[in-house]
Amino acid sequence: MGLRSKDILALQEMTWEDMxxxxxxxxxxxxxxxxxxxxxxxxxxxxxxxxxxxPSTRTRTxxxxxxxxxxxxxxxxxxSTSALTKGETLxxxxxxxxxxxxxxxxxxxxxxxxxxxxxxxVNGSVINAGDGTHEHPTQGLLDMxxxxxxxxxxxxxxxxxxxxxxxxxxxxxNIWGLTQAxxxxxxxxxxxxxxxxxxxxxxxxxxxxxxxxxxxxxxxxLRLQRERQAKGLLPSLAEYAxxxxxxxxxxxxxxxxxxxxxPGPMNRGVEISSEVADGERSLIVEQVTxxxxxRMAILYLLLGGAA
Amino acid sequence: MSxxxxxxxxxxxxxxxxxxxxxxxxxxxxxxxGPGAAAGAPADAEVxxxxxxxxxxxxxxxxxxxxxxxxxxxxxxxxxxxxxxVGGFTTIAxxxxxxxxxxxxxxxxxxxxxxxxxxxANVLPIGSISKGLAGVELAELGGMFQAGxxxxxxxxxxxxxxxxxxxxxxxxKMYNVPLIxxxxxxxxxxxxxxxxxxxxxxxxxxxxPAVAEAGMIARDxxxxxxxxxxxxxxxxxxxxxxxxxxxxxxRGIAVTSEVTPHHLTLTDEEVSRTSYHTNTKMNPPLRxxxxxxxxxxxxxxxxxxxxxxxxAPHSLDDKDVEYNFAANGIIGLETSLPVLLTKLVATGDxxxxxxxxxxxxxxxxVLGLVRKGRLAEGMxxxxxxIDSETSWTIDPRRFESKSRNTPFAGWxxxxxxxxxxxxxxxxxxxxxxxx
Numbered sequence: 112m113g114l115r116s117k118d119i120l121a122l123q124e125m126t127w128e129d130m131x132x133x134x135x136x137x138x139x140x141x142x143x144x145x146x147x148x149x150x151x152x153x154x155x156x157x158x159x160x161x162x163x164x165x166p167s168t169r170t171r172t173x174x175x176x177x178x179x180x181x182x183x184x185x186x187x188x189x190x191s192t193s194a195l196t197k198g199e200t201l202x203x204x205x206x207x208x209x210x211x212x213x214x215x216x217x218x219x220x221x222x223x224x225x226x227x228x229x230x231x232x233v234n235g236s237v238i239n240a241g242d243g244t245h246e247h248p249t250q251g252l253l254d255m256x257x258x259x260x261x262x263x264x265x266x267x268x269x270x271x272x273x274x275x276x277x278x279x280x281x282x283x284x285n286i287w288g289l290t291q292a293x294x295x296x297x298x299x300x301x302x303x304x305x306x307x308x309x310x311x312x313x314x315x316x317x318x319x320x321x322x323x324x325x326x327x328x329x330x331x332x333l334r335l336q337r338e339r340q341a342k343g344l345l346p347s348l349a350e351y352a353x354x355x356x357x358x359x360x361x362x363x364x365x366x367x368x369x370x371x372x373x374p375g376p377m378n379r380g381v382e383i384s385s386e387v388a389d390g391e392r393s394l395i396v397e398q399v400t401x402x403x404x405x406r407m408a409i410l411y412l413l414l415g416g417a418a
Numbered sequence: 419m420s421x422x423x424x425x426x427x428x429x430x431x432x433x434x435x436x437x438x439x440x441x442x443x444x445x446x447x448x449x450x451x452g453p454g455a456a457a458g459a460p461a462d463a464e465v466x467x468x469x470x471x472x473x474x475x476x477x478x479x480x481x482x483x484x485x486x487x488x489x490x491x492x493x494x495x496x497x498x499x500x501x502x503x504v505g506g507f508t509t510i511a512x513x514x515x516x517x518x519x520x521x522x523x524x525x526x527x528x529x530x531x532x533x534x535x536x537x538x539a540n541v542l543p544i545g546s547i548s549k550g551l552a553g554v555e556l557a558e559l560g561g562m563f564q565a566g567x568x569x570x571x572x573x574x575x576x577x578x579x580x581x582x583x584x585x586x587x588x589x590x591k592m593y594n595v596p597l598i599x600x601x602x603x604x605x606x607x608x609x610x611x612x613x614x615x616x617x618x619x620x621x622x623x624x625x626x627p628a629v630a631e632a633g634m635i636a637r638d639x640x641x642x643x644x645x646x647x648x649x650x651x652x653x654x655x656x657x658x659x660x661x662x663x664x665x666x667x668x669r670g671i672a673v674t675s676e677v678t679p680h681h682l683t684l685t686d687e688e689v690s691r692t693s694y695h696t697n698t699k700m701n702p703p704l705r706x707x708x709x710x711x712x713x714x715x716x717x718x719x720x721x722x723x724x725x726x727x728x729x730a731p732h733s734l735d736d737k738d739v740e741y742n743f744a745a746n747g748i749i750g751l752e753t754s755l756p757v758l759l760t761k762l763v764a765t766g767d768x769x770x771x772x773x774x775x776x777x778x779x780x781x782x783x784v785l786g787l788v789r790k791g792r793l794a795e796g797m798x799x800x801x802x803x804i805d806s807e808t809s810w811t812i813d814p815r816r817f818e819s820k821s822r823n824t825p826f827a828g829w830x831x832x833x834x835x836x837x838x839x840x841x842x843x844x845x846x847x848x849x850x851x852x853x
Contacts, residue, residue, distance in 0.1 A: 120693075123620065200735075200739060201739065201740060202738060202739070220740065222740040222741055222742040222743065223611075223621055223622035223623050223694070223741065223742070224621065224622075224623070224693070224694030224740070224741040225740045225741070227693040227694045228694060228739075228740055228741070231693070242622070243622050243623075243742075244622035244623075244624075245621060245622030245623075246622070280622060283620075283622060306619040307614070307615060307616055307618070307619040307625075308616060308619065309616055309619045309620040310616045310617060310620055310687075310690075
């Protein structure tokens with residue numbers, strides 16, 4: 112029993128059965144993280160490369176730690192220190208890495224679809240660690256895992272995703288994953304940061320954050336990228352914060368036991384106030400732990416079979 | 419030397435008829451065309467048995483990029499000419515966005531010389547509207563017209579400066595040639611990778627809304643009205659644009675338009691279906707299903723006069739990269755006819771006469787080619803013989819074009835240009851160039 116695809120590119124393309132398999136596996140692998148000796152031999156002899164064209168703290172470290180806990184060998188490349196700066200193409204870089212015997216490439220890239228492009232050119236597995244404004248599937252899965260651990264289920268829950276949905280790859284992965292799991296997803300943000308309705312989906316989008324938050328089981332706050340204001344999509348960060356920042360008053364509109372989540376990195380005082388970010392409803396730190404578990408599960412399911 | 423095309427099905431886009439007949443070509447012109455015309459042929463004439471084949475005026479593709487000078491690794495006038503005649507095209511008009519840009523008399527002459535050397539298709543240069551395509555100063559329109567330019571265009575870029583567009587229309591009016599517009603609002607389309615809609619939302623690619631095209635078409639039509647000049651809208655792609663064109667025509671504005679085979683057959687869903695394959699990337703982008711249906715309707719009801727491929731060759735290095743970094747455009751010369759026959763004619767969406775008219779008489783009228791586009795005595799002896807039966811698979815490795823960037827690779831199609839006659843000479847037969 113394994114995954115249907117050699118790659119993890121988008122939750123929009125993944126079946127609910129595969130997602131469940133990843134979530135169940137992650138739940139059982141999670142305890143390794145709290146062991147005194149965090150090492151299992153499952154992926155001994157496997158080589159994993161992280162290849163990040165954009166800055167990252169959490170995601171890259173999380174993948175590397177997940178791989179190391181499973182005894183895989185890892186190497187990491189960042190675009191700024193690679194031959195890409197000498198004009199090498201992504202395709203040639205991919206061919207070189209594959210020629211070294213890499214089993215799995217984990218890539219973050221600023222252009223949507225780049226991981227699909229990479230997957231077309233290599234035989235090994237490709238994991239999308241965030242492609243442009245498209246998807247960030249492992250983030251979506253770790254968020255689903257986090258919700259499921261606290262609510263015991265995903266089906267029937269109301270999840271409000273608020274902020275810059277238009278440019279958010281985290282939002283897209285969560286939308287596809289959560290709707291497939293049977294959750295009700297609603298979106299909220301200023302009109303200039305909400306996307307068109309996607310094919311096959313009817314996800315309500317509100318410009319009034321109050322409408323979206325009412326009776327929500329989960330409030331998922333997206334990072335507001337500061338360059339959105341420079342691009343003219345927002346009059347000012349202050350105006351955004353006034354109308355859309357999640358604070359104690361707004362959080363109170365959700366269900367009393369609502370969970371608060373954020374993929375990080377946070378802009379405190381812009382999209383989220385510190386009092387709720389650090390408050391008792393916040394799962395922001397736990398999301399990071401679950402991220403390691405989900406990535407261990409994915410690496411195991413993609414690479415663990417043949418050893 | 420004479421050539422007799424004997425026993426074909428003559429497609430006359432002007433009369434709107436298809437009937438059995440022959441065509442006699444003599445000294446580069448059509449000497450006779452019609453039922454039984456072969457009886458009057460000289461005894462020494464070369465005979466081409468055309469039983470079962472449609473015989474049409476030579477197909478014209480008024481929108482191709484031949485890339486020479488400057489980008490010969492993508493295409494050159496010779497390879498583009500070979501691709502044209504293999505695809506059934508006897509006449510092609512080439513866009514000026516080369517390096518250097520075709521923006522002065524001497525450069526028009528040099529393209530004509532390259533075409534002469536290639537010696538296959540008629541190659542008609544289109545000069546640029548603005549010097550260097552910079553959109554600032556008017557190019558040497560008069561000189562280029564006198565050297566043989568058949569129209570002017572900054573294709574690839576819109577003329578954003580409305581005053582420059584107005585001036586160009588006034589100036590081009592003196593020569594009664596069209597300004598071929600790449601109608602696109604650069605601000606609305608900035609960084610756009612595909613059509614704006616549900617699929618761009620799913621794929622996380624920045625979308626180009628229909629209004630980016632339609633808005634500029636509206637401006638160009640109104641400027642044509644103001645100046646009395648003539649506008650031909652290149653690669654129209656949205657339903658919204660067509661309603662603007664319908665409105666402009668109802669006011670009597672001198673505007674014509676063209677649509678590409680890909681905007682008649684593919685939708686924006688293709689970007690998702692192919693997992694971001696960059697052969698789905700072109701400008702204007704593949705549009706919605708409703709837009710594609712509107713394009714066919716516009717062709718059927720005569721609102722759109724021309725089908726043109728926007729043949730845009732790019733090397734693998736230009737295309738096989740991340741989606742945002744890939745060059746816009748696909749090639750079309752060797753796929754237009756089979757794709758149209760298969761997806762429009764064979765399906766019953768658009769009849770053969772309408773398709774042939776949009777590939778012959780339509781562009782001939784737009785470009786003022788008085789001796790082309792019709793099957794009649796005195797016309798240039800340019801003919802395309804179409805086999806509408808043979809099924810085959812599009813294989814880019816067999817293309818005459820230097821480039822391979824087509825979304826139609828692997829398509830099972832029905833029909834092809836069985837032979838191409840340019841100036842009374844059979845230059846292509848059964849897919850092989852025979853000169």
